[in-house]
Amino acid sequence: MKAYVLLSGGIDSTTCLYLAHDEFQGKVEGLSINYGQRHVKEAEYAKKSCDALNLKHSIVDLRGVVPKTMLTDANADVPSISYADIKGVSPTYVPFRNGLLLSAITSIVHGERVKARIAGDMDEWGIYFGAHAEDAHAWAYPDCTPEFIGAMTNAIFIGTYKDVRLHTPLQWLNKQRIVELGTELGVDWTNTWSCYKGEEVHCGTCPTCRARREGFIAAGVPDPTVYAA
Amino acid sequence: MKAYVLLSGGIDSTTCLYLAHDEFQGKVEGLSINYGQRHVKEAEYAKKSCDALNLKHSIVDLRGVVPKTMLTDANADVPSISYADIKGVSPTYVPFRNGLLLSAITSIVHGERVKARIAGDMDEWGIYFGAHAEDAHAWAYPDCTPEFIGAMTNAIFIGTYKDVRLHTPLQWLNKQRIVELGTELGVDWTNTWSCYKGEEVHCGTCPTCRARREGFIAAGVPDPTVYAA
Numbered sequence: 001m002k003a004y005v006l007l008s009g010g011i012d013s014t015t016c017l018y019l020a021h022d023e024f025q026g027k028v029e030g031l032s033i034n035y036g037q038r039h040v041k042e043a044e045y046a047k048k049s050c051d052a053l054n055l056k057h058s059i060v061d062l063r064g065v066v067p068k069t070m071l072t073d074a075n076a077d078v079p080s081i082s083y084a085d086i087k088g089v090s091p092t093y094v095p096f097r098n099g100l101l102l103s104a105i106t107s108i109v110h111g112e113r114v115k116a117r118i119a120g121d122m123d124e125w126g127i128y129f130g131a132h133a134e135d136a137h138a139w140a141y142p143d144c145t146p147e148f149i150g151a152m153t154n155a156i157f158i159g160t161y162k163d164v165r166l167h168t169p170l171q172w173l174n175k176q177r178i179v180e181l182g183t184e185l186g187v188d189w190t191n192t193w194s195c196y197k198g199e200e201v202h203c204g205t206c207p208t209c210r211a212r213r214e215g216f217i218a219a220g221v222p223d224p225t226v227y228a229a
Numbered sequence: 230m231k232a233y234v235l236l237s238g239g240i241d242s243t244t245c246l247y248l249a250h251d252e253f254q255g256k257v258e259g260l261s262i263n264y265g266q267r268h269v270k271e272a273e274y275a276k277k278s279c280d281a282l283n284l285k286h287s288i289v290d291l292r293g294v295v296p297k298t299m300l301t302d303a304n305a306d307v308p309s310i311s312y313a314d315i316k317g318v319s320p321t322y323v324p325f326r327n328g329l330l331l332s333a334i335t336s337i338v339h340g341e342r343v344k345a346r347i348a349g350d351m352d353e354w355g356i357y358f359g360a361h362a363e364d365a366h367a368w369a370y371p372d373c374t375p376e377f378i379g380a381m382t383n384a385i386f387i388g389t390y391k392d393v394r395l396h397t398p399l400q401w402l403n404k405q406r407i408v409e410l411g412t413e414l415g416v417d418w419t420n421t422w423s424c425y426k427g428e429e430v431h432c433g434t435c436p437t438c439r440a441r442r443e444g445f446i447a448a449g450v451p452d453p454t455v456y457a458a
Binding site for chain 2: 060061062064065066067068069089093094095096097098099100102103104106107108109110111112113114117139142143145147148150151152154155156158159160161
C-alpha cells in the first residue's frame with residue numbers, strides 16, 4: 001500500500017501531501033514535475049515539506065514535451081490580476097498539463113506497483129492530486145474540473161488493471177477551506193511556494209499570489225508569506 | 230482542422246495514418262514517441278510512411294519517464310511466443326504507456342490548437358490512436374481496452390475545452406481486418422516495422438512478429454516482410 005502525491009509545493013498539493021500521509025500511514029512519496037515552468041523553484045519547497053514529514057521526494061523531467069506558454073516562457077509577462085478578471089482561456093493555462101503530469105506519474109507508480117505485486121502486495125495504490133473548486137469554477141482550468149477528474153480517474157484505474165486510484169480530496173473545497181484543512185493537519189506554510197514569477201519572494205500581485213493571500217485572510221490564519229507588493 | 234496520428238510505424242498506426250489522411254484531407258501530422266523502446270527504429274519506418282504521403286513527422290522524447298520493462302531494457306529477453314500463450318500481465322506491457330503517450334500528444338496538439346483558435350480556426354482537431362480488438366482481448370493491454378479508450382477520450386475532450394477528440398477507428402477490428410483495410414487504403418507495408426527486437430530484419434518469432442505474419446496470412450495479402458526465422 002502506497003500513495004504518491006503530485007506535489008507542486010503550493011498550498012493545495014502540500015495539503016494533499018499531509019492528507020495522504022495521514023491516510024496511507026506514512027507510506028507516501030512526493031513527486032514534482034519540471035515541465036519548464038519559470039517558477040520551478042516551487043519544487044524546492046515541495047522537497048521541504050517532504051523533508052518535514054521524512055518522505056522521499058523526486059523530480060520528474062518533462063521539459064521538451066510541454067508547449068511554450070506564459071508559465072513556461074521566461075520572456076512572457078505574468079499579468080498582475082485576479083483569476084476573476086481573466087476572460088476566456090487563461091494565459092496561465094498550460095495545454096493538458098494535468099493530464100500529462102498525472103499520466104507520467106501513473107506510468108511511474110504502476111511500474112512500481114507491478115513490481116510490488118510480485119512481492120505479494122495486492123493493495124490498491126493511490127495518486128493524490130490537489131485540484132480544487134476554484135480551479136474548476138467557470139472552466140478556468142478544464143483539466144481541474146470534476147468532469148475531467150471523473151474521466152481521468154477511470155482512465156488511470158482501468159489502464160492500470162485497477163491497481164492505481166486517483167484521489168482528489170480537495171475537489172469540492174475552495175482556498176479558504178484548504179488553508180483551514182492544511183493548518184489543522186499541521187502544514188508549515190513557510191515550506192510552500194505559489195508565485196508564478198519564481199523570484200526571490202512572492203510577488204503578491206499575480207493571480208496565484210492573490211488567491212494565496214485571500215485564502216489566508218478568509219480562513220483567518222496568519223499568513224507567514226513575504227510579498228514584494 | 231487538423232489531425233495528429235500517434236505513429237509507432239507498425240501495421241495498425243500506419244493504417245490509422247492513411248485513414249486520417251483520407252478523412253482530414255491531408256491535414257495530418259505523424260508523431261512518434263521515443264520512450265526508450267529497444268525497437269526505436271520503428272520511428273524511422275513511421276517517417277517513411279509520412280514521407281510517402283508528404284506529411285510532417287516528428288519524434289517526441291519521453292525517455293526517462295517510462296519505467297524500465299522488457300520493451301525498454303536492452304538486456305531483457307524478448308520471449309519467442311504468441312500473445313495467446315502469455316498468462317497474467319504481459320512481459321511486453323509498459324505501465325500506462327498509452328495514457329502517457331496520448332497525454333503528451335494532447336499537450337502538443339492542444340498547444341497548437343489554442344494558437345490556431347486565435348487565427349480563427351474553431352474546428353475540432355483529432356488524435357488518431359490505433360488500438361485494436363486483439364490488444365484489448367482478455368485485458369492483454371488495459372490501456373487499449375474500450376473502457377480505457379472511453380475514459381481517455383472524455384479526459385482529452387473535456388481537458389482541452391472540447392477542442393481535441395480522440396479517434397480510435399481500429400478499436401473493434403482484428404489484425405486481419407486491419408491488413409485488409411490498410412491494403413485497400415494503399416499502405417506500402419515495406420514501410421512498416423513491428424518486431425520488438427529491433428534488429429536488422431523482423432525476427433519472426435516474438436509476439437508481435439507472429440501477429441503480423443498471421444494477419445497477412447488471414448487477410449490473404451502477400452507479406453513483403455523479411456523474417457529471420
